[in-house]
Amino acid sequence: MKDIKSIFKYAMGIELQGIEFYNENAAKLSNVTGKAIFEELVDTEREHYEFLKEELEHYEKTGAIKATKEELLKRMRIERNMFEDREKSEHLKETIVESDIPDITILKMAYLIEKDAVDFYNRVASETEDENLKNIFEMLASWEQGHAALFKKEYQRRMEEYMRTPWGG
Template identity: 35%
Template sequence: MEKILGILRFALAREIEGREFYKEKATRAKSKEVRDTLESLWKMEEEHVEFIKSLMEKVQSDIEIDVDSVLTRSDFFEEREKEELSVGTLDDIANDMSILRMAYLIEEDFENFYRTTAEKVEDSDMKRILNTLAKWELGHKNMLFELYNDVKNAYWNKQGFTPLF
């Protein structure tokens, strides 16, 4: 039980860091699409924080976890419709690219943590929960990668050329 609580405490701290990152960066994003995405990520990370807190309470109280019910949710990114990217100045686009790159790396770290931790835990319910969290983070990461590429292409289009790499 203490090992699982340690994993959940670490996950909770990382999710709180992610939430605060998205909350702060949403105010600095220039593009509406990037700002809306970061605000959605902020809200999702808040859901992850509450989810992990509830798991911790159940583990501490030795309450059996109904894994199927706690893992049922819809995902914003599966329902997300592609909007036209609003293009600002080159500096605005570069700012948004930087934010998206950092966000992508955060989600990649989360995904890797959950996936590698799931491989190491013996408890099958916790393994399932961690693998689901990894899948959620993978969805976030893939969406950010796609948006980053869209913003990068907008940057190069505004420049009037595309590098050959």
Template identity: 35%
Template sequence: MSNNNYVEILKYAMNMEKKAEEFYGMYLNKVQAESNKEIFKELAEMEDDHYEILKKELDKIKADGKFNDIDTSALKGGEDIFKTNERDIKNIDFSKVVEDLPILRMAYAMESDFAKFYTEAAKSADDPNAKKLLEVLADWEIKHRDSFDEEIKLATQNSWFNNSFAPF
């Protein structure tokens, strides 16, 4: 892959991360459940971190045509942002979470798109450092997507239970 391709991938990824930061920042004040407010606040900060990582790589590749050998284990991936299994389910106000479902679904779709983009970009990368970075970003976005999926399922199922409705 040429450096021009990497530059375009990085520019596109930076734009995606900036839009995600804006999305989470904007909807932070619109989601009702406190747990979702916390998730959106942390994700907005994380998307900014992703942007900065990508910017450093873009600057590096423009300067000398090479990616940094990043210690990806030191990067914050956000695995702890979603704590569905660790939270006290009894203290969650599911009526508010249900109100947040449309926003959670938009976040799920966005994270799914990011995961797909990074996965495909990593497949086409021939620079080992670029491949490693893109794979780590793909993995993080997959975890975010899957966590939103769990949040959506939990809220939906709880709503059905509270309304004595079981479609399956």
């Protein structure tokens, strides 16, 4: 396994890629709901980045992982609850379906970005013997898996609609 500093730096890069993608594509959307979803993901990915940055800085100073399993479980509950609360209050699934995302390739790219993050975080978690590091990357994988599932489902739905559309309108 690569050294922990390199792993954290790579993970931070993944989160920055997500921030950039959602930020750029939020600016392209005319639908207010679709724009809000992407803007929220910018904030979420930024929180993930800041969390990783804090862990890296702590590791560089102390040679140890800062977050305990209890802290990580609390963070997981908070993020899961925020996402579920927003989904219920704004009917997130329905509003994504109704949004004007002009090109299904945006959804595919969003899914692939999240899937790559999930794969990387799961791989790090499975290859480390450090229990705290394993817990951090399992938590990150879980968060990103929720994002990936949302985009994959919507991408598949849109592709099915596209394939049923008569050619020539």
